[in-house]
Amino acid sequence: MTLNDSKIEAINAFFAAYAVYDLDGMRAVLAENIEWTIPGHHPLSGTKRGVEEVAAFFTQLGKAGFQAEPLFLESGGDYVVDIHRGWTTGGVGKVDTLWALVWHFDADGKVDRVHNLSGDQHQMDAYVWANYDLAPIPDRLA
Secondary structure, eight states, X not given: OOTTOHHHHHHHHHHHHHHTTXXXXXXXXXXXXXXXXXXXXXXXXXXEESHHHHHHHHHHHHHTTOEEEEEEEEEETTEEEEEEEEEOSSSSSOOEEEEEEEEEEOTTSOEEEEEEEESOHHHHHHHXXXXXXXXXXXXXXX
């Protein structure tokens, strides 16, 4: 990683915006057609498609007071890998674990794909089930 690596700067800008739940700041780094994959077996898991769906996901995380502290960033080619500590400050139970994210940049320098990997998926699954309800049928089948 070089000190003036634009991809690393973009991820740092995303984390700075995330720290204050600045959705516009987060959107500025993301491509309109982004695909962000959240692992797990819970109501917030799956692939979010499009910047507005990703913003809605982060809005839900904000309700639980999720925080992130970047520990490691490295870039190579079209990718950045980050490792960060992620934890909750509200809700029932807690999440406090390491996360690894694989960020992919498109030709325009925007993030178009993210794969999120949890250091303790069971902890995240249990937390989300305890704090987020699925919409009732038929709303969730719409």
